[in-house]
Amino acid sequence: MLDDRKAAILRAVVSEYIETAQPVGSQHVARQPGLAVSPATVRNEMAVLERDGYLVQPHTSAGRIPTDKGYRFFVDHLSAPGPLDPAKRQQVRDFFKAAHGEIERMLADTSRLLANVTDYAAVVVGPPHEAAHIRSVQLVGLAPKVALVVAVLSNGVVEKRTLELTEEAGEERLAAVGRHVSAHLVGRTLAEPGTPPSSGDDATDALVSQALSSLIEHEVESDSVFVGGASRMARAFDAVDTVRGILGILEEQFVVVGLLQDVLDRGLSVAIGAEHGLEPLSECAVVVAPYEVEGERAGTIGVLGPTRMNYPEAMAAVAVVSQRLGRHLSEG
Amino acid sequence: MLDDRKAAILRAVVSEYIETAQPVGSQHVARQPGLAVSPATVRNEMAVLERDGYLVQPHTSAGRIPTDKGYRFFVDHLSAPGPLDPAKRQQVRDFFKAAHGEIERMLADTSRLLANVTDYAAVVVGPPHEAAHIRSVQLVGLAPKVALVVAVLSNGVVEKRTLELTEEAGEERLAAVGRHVSAHLVGRTLAEPGTPPSSGDDATDALVSQALSSLIEHEVESDSVFVGGASRMARAFDAVDTVRGILGILEEQFVVVGLLQDVLDRGLSVAIGAEHGLEPLSECAVVVAPYEVEGERAGTIGVLGPTRMNYPEAMAAVAVVSQRLGRHLSEG
DNA sequence: GTTAGCACTCGGTAGAATCGAGTGCCAGGA
DNA sequence: TCCTGGCACTCGATTCTACCGAGTGCTAAC
Incomplete structure (x- = not known):
C-alpha cells in the first residue's frame, strides 16, 4: 500500500497525464497545491513509485507516465466517483425525456448518447433474449x-x-x-x-x-450490441495501426459482448490495459456498468477509451446513463 | 478528348499510382511496355495532361499524381470492368451458397463479405420498406x-x-x-x-x-444500412484526421444512404473525390451498384475507398456481389 | 515530331549543434 | 532521519546544413 504522500504524487501524475498526454516531471507535481514539498523529494518518491511498478519513464530524462497498475490504483483509491458535469447530466436527462420508440433504436441511440457525453466510444448490450418471456x-x-x-x-x-x-x-x-x-x-x-x-x-x-x-x-x-462513436478512437491515438486494431475489435460484436461480460464477471467496473485479454486493446481501458430493468440485471453499457481516459467522468457518465436507461426501460 | 498516347500515359500513371501510392515519373511511364517512347516525350505529354487537369505535381521536381478528373477518365475510358479474381469469385460463391437466415443478418454479412473481398469499407442498403407488401x-x-x-x-x-x-x-x-x-x-x-x-x-x-x-x-x-469493414479506412490513409472524418460519416447511416442514392440517381456507378458533395470524403471514391430482387430494383451496395483505389477490382466485386445478392434474395 | 543532353528544383535523409525539461545523487541543514 | 538545494548528466526534440537523387523544363540536334 502507498503512504499518503506517494498516493498524492501518483494522483497528481495520473491527473496531469490524463489532461496533457505528456510525461509529467517532478516540478509539475511539486507545484500541485496540497503538496508542500520540493521537486527533489518528489523525485525520490517517484523513483520508488517506479520501482514498485506504478510509473514508468519513457526514457531517461523524461517525466513519468502511469502504468496500468498506476491507473488501477488511481481508480481504486484516488478518484472519487463524483457527479457528472451538470450540462452533461442535463443532456442525459433530456435524451431520456425525449426518447421513445422501439427498443433496438432506443439502445442504439443510447450508445450514441454515451459516446457524445464521454467523447469516447460507447457500447450498449441489449437484454439477453433467452431470459425474456x-x-x-x-x-x-x-x-x-x-x-x-x-x-x-x-x-x-x-x-x-x-x-x-x-x-x-x-x-x-x-x-x-x-x-x-x-x-x-x-x-x-x-x-x-x-x-x-x-x-x-x-x-x-x-x-x-x-x-x-x-x-x-x-x-x-444474437444478443444485440450497439457501438456508438467508434470514430472517436481515431482522436485518442495518433498511431494509425493502433486505431485500426481497435476498430477491428469493435466491429466484431461478439468479441465486444464477451469483453464487457468478462469484465463484469470479474466483479470489476473498470478494466485497464492488459487486464482485459485483448491485445489490440492493450492501450485502452473499459468502463462498464450493468443496467437493471424491473430489478433484474438486463444488460450492460460501457465506454472504451485510451488508458489515459478521464476515469472519474467516464465512470460518472456510465453510472448515470445505465441507471436512467434501466429506469426508462422499466417504465416501458 | 485525349489521343491514344496521352490516354496510354494517363492509364500508366493511374495504374502505377494506385499500386505504389507514390508520384509517378516519366521514366517509369516510359518503361511501360507498349509505349515505345522516350522519357522526354512522356514529359511533354504529361505537361499537357497537367495543363488539362488530369494530373498534378505535388511539387516541382516530383512525379505526377492523378486528379479526380484523371481518375474519372480512367474509369470511364481506360479500365476494362474485367472479371473478378477467381479466388475472390469463389469466396463470393461460397458465401452465398452457405448463406441463410433472416434478411438483416444476411445483409450485414454481405457487407462484411464485400469488405473482405475488396479490402475497403463496404455498405449494403436494404430494400426500402415502403415498397414491400x-x-x-x-x-x-x-x-x-x-x-x-x-x-x-x-x-x-x-x-x-x-x-x-x-x-x-x-x-x-x-x-x-x-x-x-x-x-x-x-x-x-x-x-x-x-x-x-x-x-x-x-x-x-x-x-x-x-x-x-x-x-x-x-x-x-428506417431503411436498413449495414457498414462493414470501416476499420479498413484506417489502413488507406495515414492522416489520422482524415480517418476520423471518414469514420464519422460512416457512422451516420442516413448520410451514407443519401450518398449512395445520390450517386445512383446521377446515373453513375463510381463517384470520385469531390463528385459526391461530402467534404470529409474528398479523398475517397465510391463504387456502387443496385441489386434487383425479382426484377425490381431493391437496394444498393457500395464500396468506399481512397480515390487511388483499385477501380477495376472494386467494380468487378461490386458487380458480382450485387448480382448474386439479388439472386439469393429472389430465391428467398 | 521525337529525343538526347543539361541545368535546375526541391523533398527527403543524414549528421551536427543546440536547447531544455527532467533525472539521480550528494552534501548540508532541520 | 528526512528534506532540500545544488549540480552534473541524459537524451528527445528542434534546428540547421549539406547532400543526394528523382524528376522536371528547355533547347538543340536528328
Whole structure:
C-alpha cells in the first residue's frame, strides 16, 4: 500500500497525464497545491513509485507516465466517483425525456448518447433474449416454401427466423402451427422452451418442432450490441495501426459482448490495459456498468477509451446513463 | 478528348499510382511496355495532361499524381470492368451458397463479405420498406398501457413500433385491432396504406388509426444500412484526421444512404473525390451498384475507398456481389 | 515530331549543434 | 532521519546544413 504522500504524487501524475498526454516531471507535481514539498523529494518518491511498478519513464530524462497498475490504483483509491458535469447530466436527462420508440433504436441511440457525453466510444448490450418471456409467436408465409417465425418477447424484442419448408404450407396451416407454438410458448422463455404436446397431426407437429428449434438455436450470438462513436478512437491515438486494431475489435460484436461480460464477471467496473485479454486493446481501458430493468440485471453499457481516459467522468457518465436507461426501460 | 498516347500515359500513371501510392515519373511511364517512347516525350505529354487537369505535381521536381478528373477518365475510358479474381469469385460463391437466415443478418454479412473481398469499407442498403407488401400485422401487449405493432413484410423485414396507449387494452381487444388492421393492410404497402373502414366501434377505430399512423411515420429513415469493414479506412490513409472524418460519416447511416442514392440517381456507378458533395470524403471514391430482387430494383451496395483505389477490382466485386445478392434474395 | 543532353528544383535523409525539461545523487541543514 | 538545494548528466526534440537523387523544363540536334 502507498503512504499518503506517494498516493498524492501518483494522483497528481495520473491527473496531469490524463489532461496533457505528456510525461509529467517532478516540478509539475511539486507545484500541485496540497503538496508542500520540493521537486527533489518528489523525485525520490517517484523513483520508488517506479520501482514498485506504478510509473514508468519513457526514457531517461523524461517525466513519468502511469502504468496500468498506476491507473488501477488511481481508480481504486484516488478518484472519487463524483457527479457528472451538470450540462452533461442535463443532456442525459433530456435524451431520456425525449426518447421513445422501439427498443433496438432506443439502445442504439443510447450508445450514441454515451459516446457524445464521454467523447469516447460507447457500447450498449441489449437484454439477453433467452431470459425474456415470450408474448406471442406467429408464422407468416413469405414464399411458397419459406415462412418466417416471429416471436415477440416481453421486453419488446422481436426474434425472427426464416424457415425453409420441405413442402408447401398454406396460410391456414401456418397460422395453425403459429397458434399451436404460441399457445405452448407464451409465458415461457427461449432458454426453456419445453416440449409442446402433440397436436395429433404429424405434419403440424413436424412444423411445430421445426419452428421451435429454429427459435432456440443460435441464441447466444444474437444478443444485440450497439457501438456508438467508434470514430472517436481515431482522436485518442495518433498511431494509425493502433486505431485500426481497435476498430477491428469493435466491429466484431461478439468479441465486444464477451469483453464487457468478462469484465463484469470479474466483479470489476473498470478494466485497464492488459487486464482485459485483448491485445489490440492493450492501450485502452473499459468502463462498464450493468443496467437493471424491473430489478433484474438486463444488460450492460460501457465506454472504451485510451488508458489515459478521464476515469472519474467516464465512470460518472456510465453510472448515470445505465441507471436512467434501466429506469426508462422499466417504465416501458 | 485525349489521343491514344496521352490516354496510354494517363492509364500508366493511374495504374502505377494506385499500386505504389507514390508520384509517378516519366521514366517509369516510359518503361511501360507498349509505349515505345522516350522519357522526354512522356514529359511533354504529361505537361499537357497537367495543363488539362488530369494530373498534378505535388511539387516541382516530383512525379505526377492523378486528379479526380484523371481518375474519372480512367474509369470511364481506360479500365476494362474485367472479371473478378477467381479466388475472390469463389469466396463470393461460397458465401452465398452457405448463406441463410433472416434478411438483416444476411445483409450485414454481405457487407462484411464485400469488405473482405475488396479490402475497403463496404455498405449494403436494404430494400426500402415502403415498397414491400405487407404480409401480416399483429398487436402484442407489452405492458398494461404499452403495445407493440408488428408488421411482417413480403421481403422478410419485420417492422415494429411501440404504441403508448391512453387506456389499458386487454389481449382480446389488441388482437381484434390487429386483425382489423391486418385485414385492411395485407397486400398493400406502407407507402400506400389507404384508410381502413370503420369497425363500428369507436375505441377500436381509435386504436386502429393509432397503429396505422405509427407504422407509416418515420418511414424514410428506417431503411436498413449495414457498414462493414470501416476499420479498413484506417489502413488507406495515414492522416489520422482524415480517418476520423471518414469514420464519422460512416457512422451516420442516413448520410451514407443519401450518398449512395445520390450517386445512383446521377446515373453513375463510381463517384470520385469531390463528385459526391461530402467534404470529409474528398479523398475517397465510391463504387456502387443496385441489386434487383425479382426484377425490381431493391437496394444498393457500395464500396468506399481512397480515390487511388483499385477501380477495376472494386467494380468487378461490386458487380458480382450485387448480382448474386439479388439472386439469393429472389430465391428467398 | 521525337529525343538526347543539361541545368535546375526541391523533398527527403543524414549528421551536427543546440536547447531544455527532467533525472539521480550528494552534501548540508532541520 | 528526512528534506532540500545544488549540480552534473541524459537524451528527445528542434534546428540547421549539406547532400543526394528523382524528376522536371528547355533547347538543340536528328
